[in-house]
Amino acid sequence: MHIVIVGGGQVGAALARALAADNEVFVIDHDPAVADVFASLDVEFIPGSGTSADVLARAGIKNAAFLVACTGLDEVNIVACAIANKIGSPETICLVSRADFLGASPEAGLEQFGINRVLWPEAQLAADIEQVVTAPGAIDAEVFAGGVVRLLEYRLEADSALVAAPVRSLHLPRGSLIVAVKRSGKLFVPRGTTQLAAGDKIIIMGTPEAMREVAALVRPGETGERQKVTIIGGGDVGLEVAERLEKVASVEVRIIERDAARGAKLAARLSRTLVLNGDGTDLELLESEDVGRSDVLVCVIDNDERNLLASLLGRQLGVPKIVTRVSRPGNLRLFERVGIDVALSARGAAVASILHRISGGTSSLVAVLEHGEARVLELTVSPNFVARDLKAIGTPEDVIVAAILRGDLAIVPRGDDRIGPGDRILVFSTGAASERVQAYFSGTGG
Amino acid sequence: MRLSLVVHVCGLLIRVFGLMFLAPLAIALVYREFNDALGFTVSAVVTVTIGQLMRQAGGISAEQALEGMRRVEGFAVVSASWLLIAGFAGIPYLWVGLGPIDAMFESMSGLTTTGATVFRDFSQYGRGIFFWRSMSQWLGGMGVIALFVAVLPRLAIGGRELFFAEAPGPDDEKVSPQIRRTAAILWRLYTILTLLLILALRLVGYPLYDAIVHAFTTLSAGGFSPHPLSIQGYQNPAAEWVIIVFMFLAGANFALQYRALARRDARIFVRDEELQAYTIVVLVAAALVVVALWRSGSSSDLVRIALFQVLSIITTTGFASEDFQLWSDQAKMVLLGLMFIGGCAGSAGGGPKVVRHVLLARYTIRELRRTLHPRAVLPVKLGGRVVPETVLQGVVVFFLFYMLTFALCSAAVIFLGADIVTGISATAATLGNVGPGFNQVGPMAHYGDLHPVSRIVLTLAMWIGRLEVLTVLVILRPEAWRSGQWSSGNPRAGS
Structure with a gap:
């Protein structure tokens, strides 16, 4: 694929590093000093301004599939995307740093200038921080599917009720599921026999009601205080x-x-x-x-x-x-x-989101956890998929189906819940497995 | 400060004011009060002539002069023209037999919408005179100068300084960026509300003449009534409810009412923090009065009586639907407190204004919090916006001068022979442009028996109170005069 990156800062460099192996990457930056960073990568560095049609033409914008504008200046990013859209027809991704650019509707927003996707990384970060802060005791928190599924990460203390027994005999509230454990720097999906220990970090997903019970279980006596x-x-x-x-x-x-x-x-x-x-x-x-x-x-x-x-x-x-x-x-x-x-x-987070966009796929990545070691994907099961019980699906060890979304409801599945074609599902997977997961659910599952 | 400019603009204003006598002249002719009609004619001729002479004495071409008007000159013009206009507006009272001090007192009480009177015997005066008394309040309620800014094209530029010097609220809110249009819009709204009230009072049974004069003095938060017993004299509860509603509106910010109407959005009204505070104060005070009256034994229609009197005092109207001089001290204390609150900024009400109390309270709380968190950044906000420190200091200084003026004037009145309650309430009622006080100056009594010097002091208190203290006090500073000169050929030369 032909990809043009405007802006050679940290985001640009990280993208170039990740994409260079499989794609033709052009990086545009007006500052020749950053060229050194890209000299060691297999990419083409073009000094000049991303808002110049000439420079964009030299980067072959006519044939480009993607243009990512990630300079530090919002206006430059917007203009670069708009010009690229006039010359060629790349899918444009534009980074901004102010709320003003996120229009309430497509007509009012930047879409009218031919920008396909507007990313405001700082706002995403702020939203993540808010999730973490408002979950007492939890060290990480996310919400999915418009709030019907929640994820919380806890560090287990020695006196926690959860370290007493193997996972299968813990009486977790119905509608919640331990999807991952991180022990001495290693992340894995727990099995029924896994014994949790003090100092483990655990990631739990479930419906908001169930997660409230979980919070009370993991951290008793920490509810309702200012x-x-x-x-x-x-x-x-x-x-x-x-x-x-x-x-x-x-x-x-x-x-x-x-x-x-x-x-x-x-x-x-x-x-x-x-x-x-x-x-x-x-x-x-x-x-x-x-x-x-x-x-x-x-x-x-x-x-x-x-x-x-x-x-x-x-x-x-x-x-x-x-x-x-x-x-x-x-x-x-x-x-x-x-x-x-x-x-x-x-x-x-911005880099991960852009990479996911560029790598495509029918799924949408909804979260990257533990610095890329784990992901949560939202998938629509292929129409060719043969419906079967969850326990009959031979999910690999590092993958777990966390929720089936039907209408406004989320079902946290047990072994005898059925997954059929057309279902929307939330899948938790460790980093390496996510492509295999997508392939599995977009085929027949056979 | 260029004195020629001040004299010139004052002359301009006074000349126009002379034309206002035509209205009472017409009324006097309708009621065949020919002697009074002659009085109004003489007043008009004298006023217009003197205004014209002052204009010529000033001698600068208006366009040139007004473009170069400075803030201190604006203050001087407003202060001086209010004093002068009050003098001219008093000529008809001189004509019907009042002494000069009383004529000036009555006239100043009218224009400043105070409503304190020195009339001893109401039967002596004709309908033309009472009409003029009410009309002078109506003119003063929205501001004489604002009216002239709206109608006189010549004041289009210098009008800005004049407009804000006359109504110096803590925030200069306008309904239009153009000051002439702002003044015109506000006057139009004021006139429409007045017409509505006339109609409403007619419907509940007031005769047309009484409906008009009371509409004038309700919307202006003035409080003059041609009836010696004020509103009580009509014994009409429905009319009292109508007046309660319109007093509330007169005490609320007119610019806010305009915006709520223009955008057809009542939430603008509800969300305003000053209006919220105003409403809360009215309700709490009315509840206190109900309790006080109930404990002292009265029982009928307490809610109406309490609401009426509380609104009448807080909006600085000064009507009485009952002789509150006969009320218990507890109820009177509530009313005295309300005299120190006043209406909202940008309303017809006088007094220190609700918004200044809101700001002062937040300023105080801020200073308390600052001792707990010495490093904190604690802006004072109003309606979600930060209030600049200079405005806050202005509010504090305003209260200092207001209380200082109050203390000096009430001391003077008491030393000149009034009892303490009379002295304090008379000063609070005139400085706050309320009207009636307690004891000797109670709602059914008059100011005529106070010492003549007291009456002069209280006349000045009304003037100072209406122009919100600083406009008047600023021009008493020597600096304002040190640079004073008759005129400067080159407007840029003087600084």
Whole structure:
């Protein structure tokens, strides 16, 4: 496939690295300094502006199947997509960083300029952070299919009721399912005989009602209390997270921002949030504002080093749950290794989403978990598929059908639930298996 | 400050104001009160002549002068022309036999929509005079200068400074970016509401003349009535309910009412934080009055009586549907408190205005929170928008000067022989443009027996209160005068 990437930043580089092997990739960037990054990759680097028709022509936009505009400037991305759409007919994917560009309807949005898909990674990140923050005790959280299925990730404590017996004899609420266990850095789908242990991270999916019971089971006595959330860093993500959390009545939000002028802007936009002007890595400030008594610390400074420092200070002060934004995807694992509960990367999520789009398939990827080690896919079962009971489906060890979606209802299947052609299903799989899963459900299943 | 410009523009305004005498002149002729009619004719001639002379004495061509109007000149024009217009509006009272102090008091009470009177015997005066008394309130309610800004093309440019100097609310909300159009829209709405009230009062049985004069003084939150017993004299509960509704509207922001009407969206009305606070204060105060009256033994129609009196005082109208001088001290205390609240900004009501109380309360809470979180960024917001610090300081300073003026004036009135309750309530009622106070100046009594100097002091209090203190006090600063000169040939030269 012929793919043009406008912008050689971190997103562009990660995309190029992933796509170079199987595709013809052209990277356009006006800064020759970034050319070095691409010199080692099997891609063509074209210095120049992505908004120039000449430069786009040199990248062969006429024959391109995809154009990904991922420079740091929204306007440049939009113009590049619009021009590419006029010259050729690539599918255009445009990264933006402001809410203004996400129109309420296709007519009002960027679709009118021939842009097929608008991605706002920071907003996605903020939504993820909100999910994690509003699930007490959980270290990761997602919702699927418009809210009828929820996913929560917990770290098991030694006194948890779940470490007592093998999975099959745990009395989990009906409508919930343990889909994965992560033990000493290794992720696997548990079988009935798996014995959970303290220190394991477990991923559970299920209906919202069942998940409420699960939360009560895993973390007894943590329901209905007001949650105190402290956000460090009042950039786009910090503001977006605060705005989302303000809508949750049981959450009390504070945000610490270093720049006084930015702080004034935040205070003007936010109504219930307490805006503090100071350095989030200043231990004295954190102590005087009693940040240690927060239930969640969210570090979203646009700088990995300072984020890490702020997170570790928070851990030192005794904050039970720490969510940190990571800019360089390479740092993700390191962050979690030093004790940060959830490390999230906006760019990483954007890259995964774009790659999924480009690789196509009938399924849609709805989540990437554990930094790419696991995925949740939403699939429509092929009409040729021969209906059968779940227990008769020989799913590989690293795949599990988490839910069957019928209308507005989600069924968390047991062995005797039937899957037939046309069903929509949510499948949890570890990273490598996802292509095999798609192939299986889009065939006859034989 | 260029004095020639101030004199010129004042002359311009006064000359137009002279034409207003034609209305009471017509009424006097209809009722065959020929002596009063002559009085109005003389008033008109004197006013127009003096206005014309001042215009010529100023001598700058209007276009040139108004383009160069500065803020301090706007304040000076508004302050001076209100004082002068009050003087001219008092000529008819002189004609029918009031002394100069009383004529000025009555006239200022009219224009500032106060409604305090020095008339001792209502039967002495004709219908023309009572019409003029009510009409002067109607003109003052929306602002004489706003009216002139709306109708005089010559004030199209300098009108901006004049408009805001006359109605200096804490936020300069406009319904149109063009100040002339804003003034015209507000005056049109005001006129339509007045016509509606005239119609409603006719329907519930008021004679046409009474319907008109009471509509004038209700919409303007003025409170003059040709009946010596005010609204009580009519003994008409339906009319009282009608007046309750229109008093509420008169005390609410007219620009807000216009926007809600123009967009046909009642939520604009409901969502406004000042209006919410205003409604809550009215309801709480009415409940307190009901309890106070009930405990002191009265029982019939308490809700209507309490609502009427509470709205009458908080909107600074000053009607009385009962002689509240006879009420218990508890109920009177509620009314006295309301005198220090006033209507909403941009309404016909006087007083410190509800929005300033809202801002002051939030400012205070903010300062308390700041001691708990010294590093916090805590903007004060109104309707979701941040209120600039300069506006907040303006509010604090306003209250300081308001209370200072109140203290000085009431001390003066008490030293000149009034009892404490009279002195305090008379000052609160005139500075807040309410009208009646307690004891000697109660709703069924009059200000005529106060010491003459007290009456002068209270006349000034009405003037200062109507122009919201700072407009008047600013031009008393020496700096405003130090740069004073008769005129400057080159408008850019003076700074």
